Amino acid sequence: MNYADLKPWQKPKALEKCVLSLTPDEAAKAFKEMGKVMFTARALGFACRFRGLEMVKTLVNGGAGFRFDDGQVRKSLKAAAEDADPLSYSQRFITENYFLTLIEYLNLSYMREVYGEGNSNGLKLLPLNERLLILNYLFKTADQTGFKPDVFMFFAILGDEGEMVALLKKNGVGVSEKWAEIAVNGGSQEEWYDYCIMLRTIGDDRFIPILKQLIAEIGEVSENSKLHFTELFWLLHKDRFLRPEFFKFLLESFNQSKMKKGGLMKALIDLDNASCLEIAVNNGWLKQPKKRDEMIKYAVDNEKTECAAFLLDFKNSTADLKAEQEKEENKAQRELNAAPDSVMMQKKIWNYKKGEDGGIIITGYKGKQTVIKVPEKIGKSRVTVINRMAFSPRAGRLNVKDSTFRKTITEITLPDGIVKICDEAFHDCAMLKSVTLPDSVREIGGRAFARCGSLESITLPTGLREIGEFAFVYCDMLKELAVPEGVEKMGQQAAAHCASLKTITLPETLKEIDNMYYNILEGSSASAVVVRGSYAEEYCKEHGILFTYKEDK
Structure with missing residues (x-):
């Protein structure tokens, strides 16, 4: 092969093949012939895992490293895609962390790819001493x-690489502050998912010791060493934490303020797991009589005898029944003074203001329901606008509790009469699965549904005329998006980086798609359905987007 004639985006893959198949001397010669290689991190990762110190030194002496120019690499990958070059590879494999290949196993997508390519070339993991x-x-x-x-230290602990951890500690290395922050406060959706998946691969016998070690190391770089907890984490680790010793560790070592305690207790009751339920109660989860009685009723109604017996015994031994009865009677009297649809009651649930046209603009949600129905009217005025960040966990002045709650919203129904959904209205509502929009909506603002990672489908209203930039960016579960006839304008990257998106239907009425930097489907493998001869067809041709004709469907 004449390495000097390779295109820039072909060189990284060619270098990787050299590392996997040639001797260090042969690889050095090929590397030199290639000239500048824009992305060498993965090749160096292969050498670290499969080929040994001599090959690693060969690459480093030739200029290889884990760092790279992100902008240059992504520009080159885009050129490769336009050239339909099979030697290029997905941007999800573009990372500086390929030194993690030294760890025996990490359940990361780009690591699994490395393991597979090495095995397919007949190579095995180097011995630990090497x-x-x-x-x-x-x-x-x-x-x-x-x-x-420091990054390697964090992942070496999770990978149970004791001797590697010891070597770095001997040299004064602690864990990465960034990854410590992710462990205690969460990170981006992608980072948090990777972290949760990695923890899932740890065996039961090593899980608690490894996390205790991680907590100790985090304590060296962070004031808070309580680990972060989310619904995703619970779903991935539920089977493990339903055992008493693990559930006790969970409550001792994780941030309980992030836990939906009612839901977790009901999960324990569903399994009639009185042992874990007792641990939760001993941690103060049933201090409120209302919550206690709710759990008793749930256990009795579902015939969970062990949990019901424990909860009734707990109530009999701890409750001041007379004081509780007086409190409930006083509350009932107050509720009688306000009709459920009165302005007084609506003010408890909604922040809002009046627009210039007299319509109500919803500016925030104060309720505690995860299935939400926005009222058609407040008082005598119709609700017409959902304001910027009205439901977003990222809204300013939210405390941690309210921000976390907003991420648990699962369903929203908007009433007829809404004409505009402003920028970032539902931004980062991570658990939002269902949205019902009325046909009166004419505009969806920028990032309105950005990072709604659980949103699987959405029917856009027939009255819609404009969709803002990044409106559905990173909606990872969204499979289809049908933009209705009547829409005339869409912002840049409106449906970009939607991992599951297969098709987007673009209307004949579309006249403009903002293209400041990237195309509407940037980072997605989706194709478009267009009308023959339409602006949408020309846009797809110009930006290399695969498309079919609506008439052929």
């Missing part, structure tokens, strides 16, 4: 290679 030599070399050349000892 990997330790490489780790020591990378530590000493970190400034040159871009190796991140």
Whole structure:
């Protein structure tokens, strides 16, 4: 192969093949012939895992490293896609962290790809002693290679690589502050998912010791060492935490303020798991009589005898029944003074203001329901606008509790009469699965549904005329998006980075798609359905988007 004639986006893959199949001397010669290679991190990762210190040194001496120019790489991958070049690869494999290949196993998508390619070339993981030599070399050349000892330390703990952890600790390395922050406060959707999946692969016998070690290391770089908890984390680890020793560890080591305690207790009751329920109660989860009685009723109604017996015994031994009865009677009297649809009651649920046209603009939600129906009227005025960040967990002045709650909203219905959904109205509502929009909606603002990662489908209203930029960006579960006839304008990357998106239907009425930087489907493998001869057809041709004709469907 004449390596000098390779296009820029072909060189990274070619270098990787050289590392996997050639001797260090042969690889050095090929690397030199290639000239500048814009992305060498993955090739260096292959050398670290499969080929040994000599190959690693060969690459580093030739200029390889884990760092790269992100903008240049992504520009080159775009050029490769336009050229339909099979030697290019997906941007999801573009990362500086390929030094993690030294760890025996991490359940990350780009790591699994490395394992597969190595195995397909008949290569096996290097022995631990050889990997330790490489780790020591990378530590000493970190400034040159871009190796991140603190990031490696974090993942080595999760990978149960005790000798690697010991080597780095001996050299004064602690865990990455960034990844410590993710462990205690969460991160981006992608980072948090990767972290949760990695924890899932740890065996039961090592899970608690490994997390205790991680907590101890986090305590060295962070004031808060209580681990972050989300519904995703619970779903992935539920089977483990339904055992008493693990459930006790969960409550001791994780941030309980992030837990939906009622839902977790009902999950325990469903399994008639009185042992774990007792642990929850001993942690103060049933201090409120109303919640206690709710759980008793739930256990009795579902015939969960062990839990029902425990809860009734708990009530009999701790409750001041006379005081509770007086409190409930006083509350009932107050509720009688306000009709459920009165302005007084609506003010308890909604923040709102009047627009210039007299319509109501919803500016925030104060309720505690995860299935929400926005009222058609408040008082005598119709609700017409959902304001910026009205439901978003990212809204300013929200405390941590309210921000976390907004992420648990699952269903929203908007009434007829709504004409505009403003920018970021539902931004980052991570658990939002269902949205019902009336045909009166004419405009959906920028990032209105950005990062609604659980949204599987949405029917856009027939009255819609404009969709803002990034309106549905990172809606990872969205499979189809049908833009109705009547829409004339769409903003840039309106449906970009939607991992599951297969098709987007673009109307004949569409006259403009903003193209400041990237196309409407950037980062997605989706295709478009267009009308022959339409603006949408020309746009797809210009931006290399695969499309079919609506008439052919």
